[in-house]
Amino acid sequence: MLKQYSFEKTAVQSFDAQTTLALKTEDLQVFYGANHAMHDANLGFPKNQITALIGASGSGKSTYLRSLNRMNDGIATVTGKIWYHGVNINEPNVNIYEIRKHIGMVFQRPNPFSKSIRENIVYALKANGMKSKADLDERVETSLRGAALWDEVKDTLDKSALSLSGGQQQRLCIARSIAMAPDVLLLDEPCSALDPISTVKVEETLLELQKQYTIIIVTHNMQQAARVSSQCAFFHLGHVMEYTSTGTMFSNPQIPVTQDYIAGSFG
Amino acid sequence: MEQTNLQLNKPDSQTNEWDARLHHATRATREDWAGRGISYLCIGAIILVVASMLWFISSKGIATFTQNHVSVWKFLTGTNWAPDTGHIGAAPMIVGSFAVTFAAAIVATPFAIGTAIFMTEISPNRGRKLLQPVIELLVGIPSVVYGFIGLAVVVPFMRHLVGGSGFGIISATFVLFVMVLPTITSMTVDSLRAVPRYYKEASLALGATRWQTISRVILRSATSGILTAVIFGMARAFGEALAVQMVIGNAAVMPKNLISAASTLTSQLTSGIGDTIDGTLPNNALWSLALILLLMSLFFNALVRFIAKRGQLKHER
Ligand SMILES: Nc1ncnc2c1ncn2[C@@H]1O[C@H](COP(=O)(O)OP(=O)(O)OP(=O)(O)O)[C@@H](O)[C@H]1O
Numbered sequence: 001m002l003k004q005y006s007f008e009k010t011a012v013q014s015f016d017a018q019t020t021l022a023l024k025t026e027d028l029q030v031f032y033g034a035n036h037a038m039h040d041a042n043l044g045f046p047k048n049q050i051t052a053l054i055g056a057s058g059s060g061k062s063t064y065l066r067s068l069n070r071m072n073d074g075i076a077t078v079t080g081k082i083w084y085h086g087v088n089i090n091e092p093n094v095n096i097y098e099i100r101k102h103i104g105m106v107f108q109r110p111n112p113f114s115k116s117i118r119e120n121i122v123y124a125l126k127a128n129g130m131k132s133k134a135d136l137d138e139r140v141e142t143s144l145r146g147a148a149l150w151d152e153v154k155d156t157l158d159k160s161a162l163s164l165s166g167g168q169q170q171r172l173c174i175a176r177s178i179a180m181a182p183d184v185l186l187l188d189e190p191c192s193a194l195d196p197i198s199t200v201k202v203e204e205t206l207l208e209l210q211k212q213y214t215i216i217i218v219t220h221n222m223q224q225a226a227r228v229s230s231q232c233a234f235f236h237l238g239h240v241m242e243y244t245s246t247g248t249m250f251s252n253p254q255i256p257v258t259q260d261y262i263a264g265s266f267g
Numbered sequence: 268m269e270q271t272n273l274q275l276n277k278p279d280s281q282t283n284e285w286d287a288r289l290h291h292a293t294r295a296t297r298e299d300w301a302g303r304g305i306s307y308l309c310i311g312a313i314i315l316v317v318a319s320m321l322w323f324i325s326s327k328g329i330a331t332f333t334q335n336h337v338s339v340w341k342f343l344t345g346t347n348w349a350p351d352t353g354h355i356g357a358a359p360m361i362v363g364s365f366a367v368t369f370a371a372a373i374v375a376t377p378f379a380i381g382t383a384i385f386m387t388e389i390s391p392n393r394g395r396k397l398l399q400p401v402i403e404l405l406v407g408i409p410s411v412v413y414g415f416i417g418l419a420v421v422v423p424f425m426r427h428l429v430g431g432s433g434f435g436i437i438s439a440t441f442v443l444f445v446m447v448l449p450t451i452t453s454m455t456v457d458s459l460r461a462v463p464r465y466y467k468e469a470s471l472a473l474g475a476t477r478w479q480t481i482s483r484v485i486l487r488s489a490t491s492g493i494l495t496a497v498i499f500g501m502a503r504a505f506g507e508a509l510a511v512q513m514v515i516g517n518a519a520v521m522p523k524n525l526i527s528a529a530s531t532l533t534s535q536l537t538s539g540i541g542d543t544i545d546g547t548l549p550n551n552a553l554w555s556l557a558l559i560l561l562l563m564s565l566f567f568n569a570l571v572r573f574i575a576k577r578g579q580l581k582h583e584r
């Protein structure tokens with residue numbers, strides 16, 4: 001039997017006016033038809049920090065993350081507000097293509113196109129109207145460097161991206177996202193398909209990237225959350241139960257459900 | 268040597284007992300044998316039929332050149348088709364066949380791709396419920412029905428529109444267009460559906476629009492499947508006899524324009540085969556036309572295989 005926890009008792013931090021937030025949700029609800037998959041998520045994401053979203057399988061982490069750049073359009077009904085640069089981007093008349101250029105996303109499974117490494121990166125730039133060969137080449141290099149992949153692929157940019165290893169493919173996907181120069185980067189379990197060494201590389205990349213980007217990462221790996229994130233949110237059955245600094249979350253969780261989850265004595 | 272090793276420390280009788288137990292036939296092994304035997308028999312029979320057909324058509328088709336001493340070059344390029352008087356230039360039919368095939372494919376492909384995109388990307392629900400059954404129905408209609416509609420509707424319409432008899436390449440193209448459209452569409456739909464969903468998601472997450480995603484990611488990775496679909500459509504158009512024969516006018520002359528009576532390899536075959544005597548030049552000449560058809564279908568087949576292989580390589584590379 002699953003232990004019942006009260007959804008009334010939550011410990012969700014909010015930020016004072018001094019903290020610059022890159023993104024913030026207010027009463028975000030998500031419905032898959034009749035399935036109410038996300039209840040009242042009120043989270044703010046401090047600029048240039050890494051925030052980890054943790055929680056058991058099916059707790060709604062991906063659902064929440066995908067709502068942030070409107071990837072749930074046409075799949076789920078999302079209500080509530082998503083504040084980005086003072087604009088509520090969860091409105092029908094907001095240009096979703098523009099949003100996704102500023103809020104990039106990397107998926108659980110590495111999903112490069114079956115094109116060359118270079119083509120993978122310039123795809124979105126070209127689609128966005130960038131034409132100059134020099135500009136494109138420069139973006140290829142800077143984004144591959146940003147994703148810590150440049151040294152490994154600089155001589156084989158025209159090889160198929162599918163010939164890369166899983167870890168390299170995932171870093172290529174990160175490079176592909178940051179090539180668009182977003183300011184928020186959403187990552188949904190980016191390391192779950194990777195070996196420990198590739199994982200370390202991706203984590204190092206993220207720590208480096210947080211200087212320029214605000215990063216929100218879903219992970220099942222608590223050590224990973226502890227290693228990379230500054231803030232940590234715990235999801236349970238479609239509710240945000242606790243949201244604090246990562247240090248507090250792992251050393252001194254406030255409510256029983258989080259304590260049990262962190263201690264591994266869940267359910 | 269090995270045997271001695273195995274039998275080490277064991278009395279002979281026990282080894283033999285195991286030997287018998289592990290080698291004796293049971294119902295399962297007998298079924299295996301019977302099953303294998305039956306399938307080999309069937310495959311053998313099919314191979315035999317195909318091989319003898321190939322041999323038959325080839326030997327008959329070559330007789331024109333070996334027995335009647337017509338030069339292959341003259342056969343392929345000559346424009347005068349009058350087998351009774353010894354003139355067998357097959358160029359008008361070859362040109363006719365290729366003309367209707369390419370024209371039908373060129374017209375049908377954009378329609379097919381458009382319909383397939385609608386069915387898979389734009390309105391998958393309506394696509395599945397409405398268009399899928401229509402397409403399956405269209406594939407199943409016998410060609411004589413298409414030919415009949417062509418004769419009753421398309422030919423009079425063309426006569427009305429551009430004058431002349433109404434029979435000709437353009438009418439044949441139109442009928443073939445309708446006939447190959449469902450083939451190309453349904454195969455294109457299959458190849459679009461086979462494009463992994465995560466490609467689409469990756470593209471949308473990068474801020475690409477729906478149209479950019481369709482044209483640069485989805486269509487691009489379905490290219491080899493779509494080419495295969497078009498080639499299958501062309502093979503069908505190239506080999507279609509009855510419907511074409513009913514609307515093309517069957518004049519074995521070099522087509523001067525799109526609206527004068529012409530003929531194709533197949534239409535000439537079906538309309539001519541009853542009037543010739545076995546073993547004579549007119550009969551052999553028709554077999555030669557059949558040989559060209561056979562070679563073309565082998566060619567289409569090889570092309571499809573080549574494309575499939577290329578597509579595979581691209582994914583592995
Ligand atoms: N496309 C969808 N259609 C319908 N229901 C969905 C869909 N995606 C997720 N759900 C439902 O939403 C709930 C939350 O799922 P979600 O994928 O967000 O969980 P998660 O926390 O990301 O889990 P995991 O750790 O396994 O990835 C589940 O009950 C799931 O069944």
Ligand SMILES: [Mg+2]
Pocket residue numbers: 061062063188
């Ligand atoms: Mg998930």
